[in-house]
Amino acid sequence: MAALKPEPTKSELTNPSRRSFVRKSLLTTFSTILGADIVYASFMPKGYIPVALSLQSNPMDGKNPEMIIRNEKPWNLEARPHLLDDAITPAKNMFIRNNGLIPENIDVDTWTLKISGESVVQEKTFTLAELKKNFKAYTYQLVLECGGNGRAGFYPPASGNQWEEGAVACAEWTGVRLKDVLNAVGIKLDAVYIGYYGADKHLNGKADEVVISRGAPISKAMQDETLLAWALNGEDIPLAHGYPLRLVAGGWPASVSGKWVHTIVVRNKVHDGAKMMGDSYRVPKNPVAPGTKVPDEDMKIIESMPVKSLITFPKSGAMFEKSRKLGVRGKAWAGELEVSAMEVSVDFGATWVQCQLKKPKNRLAWQEWNVELSFPEEGYYEIWAKATDSKGNSQPMVIPGWNPKGYLNNSCHRIGVKVK
Amino acid sequence: MNPNPSKYTQLKNRILAFIALILVLSFGIFLITWIQNDAGSTLDADKEEGTLSASDSLKLAIEQDGKDRDPETQLVLGKGFEIVKANCTNCHSSALLIQNRFTREGWKAKIEWMQETQGLWPLGESEDDILDYLAEHYAPEAYVGRRAPLKDIEWYELN
Numbered sequence: 001m002a003a004l005k006p007e008p009t010k011s012e013l014t015n016p017s018r019r020s021f022v023r024k025s026l027l028t029t030f031s032t033i034l035g036a037d038i039v040y041a042s043f044m045p046k047g048y049i050p051v052a053l054s055l056q057s058n059p060m061d062g063k064n065p066e067m068i069i070r071n072e073k074p075w076n077l078e079a080r081p082h083l084l085d086d087a088i089t090p091a092k093n094m095f096i097r098n099n100g101l102i103p104e105n106i107d108v109d110t111w112t113l114k115i116s117g118e119s120v121v122q123e124k125t126f127t128l129a130e131l132k133k134n135f136k137a138y139t140y141q142l143v144l145e146c147g148g149n150g151r152a153g154f155y156p157p158a159s160g161n162q163w164e165e166g167a168v169a170c171a172e173w174t175g176v177r178l179k180d181v182l183n184a185v186g187i188k189l190d191a192v193y194i195g196y197y198g199a200d201k202h203l204n205g206k207a208d209e210v211v212i213s214r215g216a217p218i219s220k221a222m223q224d225e226t227l228l229a230w231a232l233n234g235e236d237i238p239l240a241h242g243y244p245l246r247l248v249a250g251g252w253p254a255s256v257s258g259k260w261v262h263t264i265v266v267r268n269k270v271h272d273g274a275k276m277m278g279d280s281y282r283v284p285k286n287p288v289a290p291g292t293k294v295p296d297e298d299m300k301i302i303e304s305m306p307v308k309s310l311i312t313f314p315k316s317g318a319m320f321e322k323s324r325k326l327g328v329r330g331k332a333w334a335g336e337l338e339v340s341a342m343e344v345s346v347d348f349g350a351t352w353v354q355c356q357l358k359k360p361k362n363r364l365a366w367q368e369w370n371v372e373l374s375f376p377e378e379g380y381y382e383i384w385a386k387a388t389d390s391k392g393n394s395q396p397m398v399i400p401g402w403n404p405k406g407y408l409n410n411s412c413h414r415i416g417v418k419v420k
Numbered sequence: 421m422n423p424n425p426s427k428y429t430q431l432k433n434r435i436l437a438f439i440a441l442i443l444v445l446s447f448g449i450f451l452i453t454w455i456q457n458d459a460g461s462t463l464d465a466d467k468e469e470g471t472l473s474a475s476d477s478l479k480l481a482i483e484q485d486g487k488d489r490d491p492e493t494q495l496v497l498g499k500g501f502e503i504v505k506a507n508c509t510n511c512h513s514s515a516l517l518i519q520n521r522f523t524r525e526g527w528k529a530k531i532e533w534m535q536e537t538q539g540l541w542p543l544g545e546s547e548d549d550i551l552d553y554l555a556e557h558y559a560p561e562a563y564v565g566r567r568a569p570l571k572d573i574e575w576y577e578l579n
Binding site: 072074155156162204205315318319382414416 | 520522576
């Protein structure tokens with residue numbers, strides 16, 4: 001079985017004919033290796049590579065080895081909460097969420113962005129150089145959180161990557177405002193929504209099948225902070241995060257922030273691209289009992305993410321002396337809103353301690369908080385963290401309302417500590 | 421009211437045997453806990469040395485329940501495993517199976533969804549074997565309330 005995972009050499013990765021030879025010779029022995037025939041093998045599209053033989057570049061290169069791999073095809077990585085302790089999340093600690101395969105062989109010199117759709121006055125295409133030259137660049141700290149962050153907490157289990165706490169990051173993004181570009185192109189009065197198309201490839205190998213094409217209402221597209229970005233923390237965006245150009249729409253499910261973007265469509269109706277419909281990134285219009293089957297027409301698109309917070313220090317499991325005053329700190333964010341209060345509890349919510357809470361660097365950035373705790377007795381404690389947004393919504397201590405795909409779990413984060 | 425001596429001895433022996441059983445069981449549980457903690461700290465050591473490869477990290481996420489697993493995919497070995505590996509790990513990683521929990525009906529719905537929207541081929545007679553395997557090894561776990569106890573805490577001295 002060891003033969004299943006050949007380490008491709010660099011020339012294999014870059015030389016197409018060598019790669020196609022490797023693929024063909026491996027495929028011929030595919031069923032022999034796996035010890036089972038695929039019954040309807042003739043239905044498999046040409047060009048299939050069994051996952052173990054996949055030659056995708058490894059996005060764990062350059063990532064913190066403590067990142068949790070949720071899936072390697074498609075690649076999905078999650079941070080552990082203590083990896084999110086920096087004010088600005090470094091790229092190595094940022095979660096990766098992919099619906100398809102990361103595109104390869106991107107040529108930054110020939111990359112273009114097309115603005116089209118029913119509601120543009122006239123279709124227009126920009127090179128990257130033109131975007132950078134024609135429009136003013138802005139830099140914002142923006143929270144991107146996967147809509148399914150916390151899915152693992154729901155019961156009955158919801159399908160998909162079983163994210164726990166760490167599918168969230170707040171990095172510094174640099175690019176041009178989408179609204180400046182749209183205004184330069186000219187959009188009609190009937191525009192209601194934008195949608196993106198990116199260069200990622202479908203898992204099923206069909207070249208023309210769109211992996212994901214989501215978007216946002218025009219009002220979100222026209223916000224100052226909605227960017228077409230080319231830089232992350234002052235450097236080129238890493239390939240797995242959308243190089244060379246991506247949409248960044250902070251505070252909304254991160255799937256709105258399309259990666260490897262080559263086309264933006266301006267629509268005269270709600271965008272109907274892949275993963276806009278059905279139960280994708282949607283929740284029931286009205287609350288449902290756990291496990292309920294909800295018809296598509298009773299689901300609504302998720303917009304702003306809910307208020308949430310993380311304890312980023314100490315890492316869960318800390319043991320320390322009773323005499324110690326424990327500094328606890330973390331991050332809090334609230335989608336489109338600001339966090340107005342932050343509290344922690346060491347007695348399962350019986351009493352709460354107010355934390356110091358910083359203002360966000362800019363709208364849609366997360367906020368740092370800290371507090372000093374003393375513990376009256378030795379023993380096992382849990383520290384629970386609860387943020388409240390500017391409209392008075394707090395995080396629930398229990399898992400919030402069940403929904404079919406397990407989105408929007410903003411229940412309080414907690415860590416275990418021992419006082420000696 | 422004097423108890424029959426032979427009955428009394430019988431009762432005493434039973435109680436002693438019960439106590440012995442409890443002692444043996446507690447020792448067993450202690451031993452298992454100790455071994456598991458030990459395994460945990462070995463993994464920690466690996467992490468600190470930065471030798472944690474992608475596949476090691478994936479293995480870490482899989483519960484240590486003593487079941488035999490395929491080293492390539494980490495799927496539980498059992499009846500139907502080969503056909504699942506052959507059909508289900510072409511487009512996506514086995515990690516997508518391993519981290520999800522559904523009933524037989526739930527898994528069937530996922531297969532239908534993949535056939536309708538993702539280009540999965542018809543599975544023919546294999547479908548029953550695939551569903552049997554998934555429903556047996558990747559079924560929903562017992563309900564744990566609206567917040568389960570924290571688990572797998574890796575204790576460390578805070579400096």
